[in-house]
Amino acid sequence: MTYPQQEKILTGDRATGLLHLGHFVGSLSQRVSLQEVYQQTILVADMQGLTDNGNTPEKVSDNILNVVADYLAVGIDPDKTTICLQSALPALAELTQFYSNLVTVSRLERNPTVKAEIASKQFGRSLPAGFLCYPISQAADITAFNATLIPVGDDQLPMLEQTNEIVRKVNSIAKRKILTECKPLLTSVPRLPSTDGKSKMSKSMGNAITLGATPKAITAAVKAMYTDPNHLRIEDPGQVKGNVVFTYLDALHPDSDYINQLKERYRQGGLGDGTTKKILEECLQDLLAPIRKKREAFLDNKGELAAILRKGTLLAREESNDVLQRVKQAFGLNLLDI
């Protein structure tokens, strides 16, 4: 499926941790391609990161420049993509407040994505109001940049539905189309599993390979990687499905013919996990070495990193303020014009 070039893309990441190979495969590489075709804005979502880290804000603030360094290191080009910081865009908070009057509490509670996340985070009775309301804040992000195409996984579709409901309500109040509905850009890439093959990839679980991982850390992660627990001797036939080493090779190795041959040999027996892991390790070292090098260079000059983020944020501020003015006008609240 192709999209017209005037589509505007919005993506982003909660700045709550270091980006890892899951981000690389699932979104970052796609963004590097998308920036060649579309207007793309990437939001460093520090405010959204706070929705479940209100009492530990350093988990967010410590990671902002790391995330920007990750972006630049993988090839996101600030001259092609607007990289901006959520907390430095007042219009996002203001739009959130306007929209929060158009969404009912029960609608938020019914949102399947939020429901699943609330369950997985085990908030119980301590669900922060900001977390329950984050679909509203996400609608503010999307509309503030006139974004029409949002790269998401299936699980995020309810968030876009919520956004489009708000768009329709605002347009109906304004009695004309001042906001644009968005469409999902569904990624065909499967989610990269954690190195232990069990849970969701996360730095804190020690089951993710970050983009800045040292050569030693890569080696250790691959060594500990989950394969086929019944593949005890090299000569035994092995299972490829669910074998994390092969999933990573499929997603990251440049030569898919070669990987298909390997899989065939592994299934028949005679290919050991030591060998497949060595192939993956080399692949990852080759992939991550230049990224790590660039990443470190950027982080050695945090002033420049901040300047890049500031430049993008100022640009984003203009666009988001324009949208806010349109919404304020729709609500008749542009009286003072300040």
Add this chain to the structure above:
Amino acid sequence: MTYPQQEKILTGDRATGLLHLGHFVGSLSQRVSLQEVYQQTILVADMQGLTDNGNTPEKVSDNILNVVADYLAVGIDPDKTTICLQSALPALAELTQFYSNLVTVSRLERNPTVKAEIASKQFGRSLPAGFLCYPISQAADITAFNATLIPVGDDQLPMLEQTNEIVRKVNSIAKRKILTECKPLLTSVPRLPSTDGKSKMSKSMGNAITLGATPKAITAAVKAMYTDPNHLRIEDPGQVKGNVVFTYLDALHPDSDYINQLKERYRQGGLGDGTTKKILEECLQDLLAPIRKKREAFLDNKGELAAILRKGTLLAREESNDVLQRVKQAFGLNLLDI
């Protein structure tokens, strides 16, 4: 009880309708006195007005300048009091978003004031998220102006508790005192009843006398006013308690000795409702004539009214932005300094 002069007052009104005698007795006259002693900020709370008028924003936008005219007409002096517009103060929305991560949904649902209001407004399943969250927004208002003394009725005390909880949490995250707790300034004035003596005073119920009421409207309102339904003949003893005419005379007539004599005569019998109503009507006509005149003059020059509101809002913007910067610093999110 006296308060030190450095106390800062914050009050305000939801701009959802014309101000009436209830506001005059319950808060406006007090504010005219307070401005002589304290730093006072009055917020025209248009954003809060939207929390239950999201689909009818004109109910709010149409009333902003009316409310400002009401303030000026009763004697609130923009050189002594900062009059500002909530929707034109981005820091309020931003603070609301920060604080919403520190308050749980169940804490909001337990708030007695919100609970009572939700029940009275009969939202049912259509409770807007913004309405549930308005105590957070109110905490943003109070803290944004470093307000220490908040004129409230008993029923609003839970809102101040909620604010102080947020203040303590933010200070604990900041590891120093960046926000100040507030105290209630409880008013001794009893709430003025509606003219029908039954329900809450409101313009839409037709049971309130607005500050801009015409002489004819005042006459009609007093004529229809609830007295003692068992006081059928002039010579019968009448009941003063619950008699709206006497409640208004108590609250608004300058000569309390005279009113006490009237009450005595009314209780004994021999004083008709026609006479008491005539006395009240004269009192109200005298009170409201100069207010109405000033009000109309202000509304004849809406450009100047807007200029007064703009000036106060720009001043309020500086103060609220300063507080926001302190909070952003506490959360470590002042990286870009823009």
